[in-house]
Amino acid sequence: MSPSKAIDLSHHLSELSRSRIPSPLKDILKYMNEPGMISLAGGLPHPSLFPFSQVNAQIYAPDADLQSDDAASSPINIHVPKHASSSQTNTLSAALQYGSSYGSSTLSSFIREFTARVMTPGYSDFEILLNSGNTDAWNKVVNILCEFGDYILVEEHTYPSSQAVWAPMGCRGVPVPIDKDGLVPEALEAVLENWNETHPGVKRPHLLYTVPVGQNPTSATLSPERKKAVYDICVVYDVIICEDDPYYFLSFPPYVLPAQRQSLRKNALIDGLIPTFLSLDVQGRVIRLDTFSKTLGPGNRLGYFVCNPLFTERLLRATEVTTQAPSGWSQALVEELLLSWGQGGFLRWMVGLRDSYTARRDWMCDIIAENFDVLLSPEGIVDDVVAVRKSHGSTKDAVPFFSFSFPRGGMFLWIKIYLSNNVAYQDMKVANASSSDSTVTAMWTEAFWMDLIKEKVLLTPGSYYTPIVGMGKRMPQEPGVTFFRLAFSFESREEMKLGIERMTKVFERWWPVM
Amino acid sequence: MSPSKAIDLSHHLSELSRSRIPSPLKDILKYMNEPGMISLAGGLPHPSLFPFSQVNAQIYAPDADLQSDDAASSPINIHVPKHASSSQTNTLSAALQYGSSYGSSTLSSFIREFTARVMTPGYSDFEILLNSGNTDAWNKVVNILCEFGDYILVEEHTYPSSQAVWAPMGCRGVPVPIDKDGLVPEALEAVLENWNETHPGVKRPHLLYTVPVGQNPTSATLSPERKKAVYDICVVYDVIICEDDPYYFLSFPPYVLPAQRQSLRKNALIDGLIPTFLSLDVQGRVIRLDTFSKTLGPGNRLGYFVCNPLFTERLLRATEVTTQAPSGWSQALVEELLLSWGQGGFLRWMVGLRDSYTARRDWMCDIIAENFDVLLSPEGIVDDVVAVRKSHGSTKDAVPFFSFSFPRGGMFLWIKIYLSNNVAYQDMKVANASSSDSTVTAMWTEAFWMDLIKEKVLLTPGSYYTPIVGMGKRMPQEPGVTFFRLAFSFESREEMKLGIERMTKVFERWWPVM
Incomplete structure (x- = not known):
């Protein structure tokens, strides 16, 4: 049976988010692309007036031995020219221009394919939306889902910057115990089940923030059984799960003492990967935050949401009036890198990273x-x-x-x-x-x-x-x-x-x- | 007489902004830089695991004739290696790492010098803070200054995206008439003077959003006399001026019919530049938004605030939990470009832009x-x-x-x-x-x-x-x-x-x- 579409979760949207209206410029875009149209409508600077004429980067092969100095000796060249040549679709003129808040469609397609293949979302109409890294992303999630004063479910030891987003809004964390296997489902259930008794008259939390793999700070990794249990509880209590998963590919085999350790322990990557919340999600109640920060460098300030179409649309509205789009440089260079590596290469890069860490x-x-x-x-x-x-x-x-x-x-x-x-x-x-x-x-x-x-x-x-x-x-x-x-x-x-x-x-x- | 410091304008801060607390990680940073310290505190990915080994860009000379195709024939090379060589301070390892929310100190210093020289702020302790372009910047200004439901002074025809930031907050625009010379000071004064009669019991607007040069959409350019009058009114009524000035260097000589036009009309740039609000600002009540979007390309998503230290500190807190920092690529490549051109070169580039537009x-x-x-x-x-x-x-x-x-x-x-x-x-x-x-x-x-x-x-x-x-x-x-x-x-x-x-x-x- 093929997965079905996301259910309607619009009742979770904040008043601020509901009040956002699409830019009227959308009407303009519709006509701008008509054949033969001369547009005096867009206020774009002319690309001949951008000072960069081309950029070349050297990248490592995806299976370079990152623990060795030799990695540097076999770079691959990627090239972004100012204007398009025959085969090139990614150009500096486009990268340096105002871009769609959706971000590059080529990059988004690559990510979509990667997500479908590796993360296997449990519903059919999931969407990808680029953002400027997970801090930006989490801020936008809070923006579309939370009212001032809301309670938010958090891990008992939680990432400070995530709290710094909502604390000034008068929101409050509801700590849920974790151990080395991550969030304790029974504890989560108890919080939600007893909410009306413990907090009479107060709105029950409807958002869980969790870092399920290699949690910051505890390194807890949520076991598949617990993940399923947590998801099911969130369905019962109508909780949106924000799966902040920067360390997803840094999932390690068990530690063994040096004496017992094989000199080479190269597991297939896929064996070590735990199914994501997204893969369990048949309703579209998971907002997955993926980022290139830990895999290609935090300075890219590039990540992406994977979630239901209602949420991506509202996140897009929030993007239009804040970041507009991730840096064109970041998009262009990461896109060239990923196209050069291909889907398999990107996964092989993750194997190298996992082995290094x-x-x-x-x-x-x-x-x-x-x-x-x-x-x-x-x-x-x-x-x-x-x-x-x-x-x-x-x-x-x-x-x-x-x-x-x-x-x-x-x-x-x-x-x-x-x-x-x-x-x-x-x-x-x-x-x-x-x-x-x-x-x-x-x-x-x-x-x-x-x-x-x-x-x-x-x-x-x-x-x-x-x-x-x-x-x-x-x-x-x-x-x-x-x-x-x-x-x-x-x-x-x-x-x-x-x-x-x-x-x-x-x-x-x-x-x-x- | 040298200019004095900004006055205390802290009463303008929103409750949200007042409630933001600095990250506890600041304490860590203090100790991290002690000589001999071994830090197991920072959660930074290792730079050997970043996939880019170097980047080279070709840029035009600052005085390239941008209206000719020959510009492309004389590119300058700039180079960002993965690790530092003797003379290089800007490296990919740094650009791709988590960076300070202040942004690159070298780039900020360049901008500070440029601002001091060209914009001549009217008070001494102005500061520079990088941001991800003026849309991001204006969102942060609204965030630190506005409460839900506030009234905001705007031009009678105003930039739609600027409204899209505050409209969902239930804020309301107070239109002030403009003509080709920009905002009409008498009209602004009338709005403020009569506020308590026209809006009894309602908080008077304390923020003016204006695009003073080549206004979008009217192309109005505020005359120096009117600028002074508007500033003085804002002092009297305690209004913060957000000077959104992306077109500052696109300030043209008067149009003359082709028959009367000289074949070459190269004015000195400085003659065409109108003093900024910032230059009139002896109190620190101007938040100036400068951007590289119109000068080096919007895709850089790179701009900067110039304002008083209280506001930069609060804007920094807002930055830490949203964008964190502009893209490291944008910072590194713009920094190399500007260092290659120098202060004079950057100004000469503006001359070329102005002539082209x-x-x-x-x-x-x-x-x-x-x-x-x-x-x-x-x-x-x-x-x-x-x-x-x-x-x-x-x-x-x-x-x-x-x-x-x-x-x-x-x-x-x-x-x-x-x-x-x-x-x-x-x-x-x-x-x-x-x-x-x-x-x-x-x-x-x-x-x-x-x-x-x-x-x-x-x-x-x-x-x-x-x-x-x-x-x-x-x-x-x-x-x-x-x-x-x-x-x-x-x-x-x-x-x-x-x-x-x-x-x-x-x-x-x-x-x-x-």
């Missing part, structure tokens, strides 16, 4: 295993493994420093530090008896972070990712535990090693051996 | 003068000249078809058609006796436009530019006159000639000789 994940995990003893989690500590002081002997009674999961995707390792056995923490509690446990935990965290900085290693405090649950109000934090995020995406292996050695020193100092 | 203005005016008899305005018709049927004889009793002003800037010629002597109009009035004069004028205009389209010439109806004065409500139009906009920016001289000949045919058909 898998290697980086392995570096970081290996280095942690070299500096700490890494144990299976004891009862009551829910993450995968616990790091304790390197003992070179029995670790049976070791005090847990922190627990973490070996990342299965993304760019981050998320550690949860346990303070109950920490002497400094206990001393702080005594010295600040009138303060709450959360306050003392925050004090401890700040002091510990400052000590890391003194030791010249910078981590991101987990508190940055705490949901905003009211104007200037954060979700209360569990006392006695604290979080940090470590990125394995950027530093070299040597720097990573040095950084984690410094971090180890600080841990060992803060848990002195009695 | 002056020539285009002359083409269109010449062609109109060839197809119509062009007379000084009779009493009661306020525009410069009146076009009547080409008579090859006495034009004394000729019926006016339309009046217009020879554009002194921009890309458009704006015609005002007089219907009182039109038989079809009179017949329509009789046939639709129960309709208002405005309705009949709109009917006539639609029929006339359709006839132009049938004749294969497309103009833009003037009604597109009518201010929105309420939800779904336009400013009532003067009956018996109607407007069209003709662009001289894009079509070739031959196409322009053909188009205006077709238009002439339609005029002559609609005013049959009795």
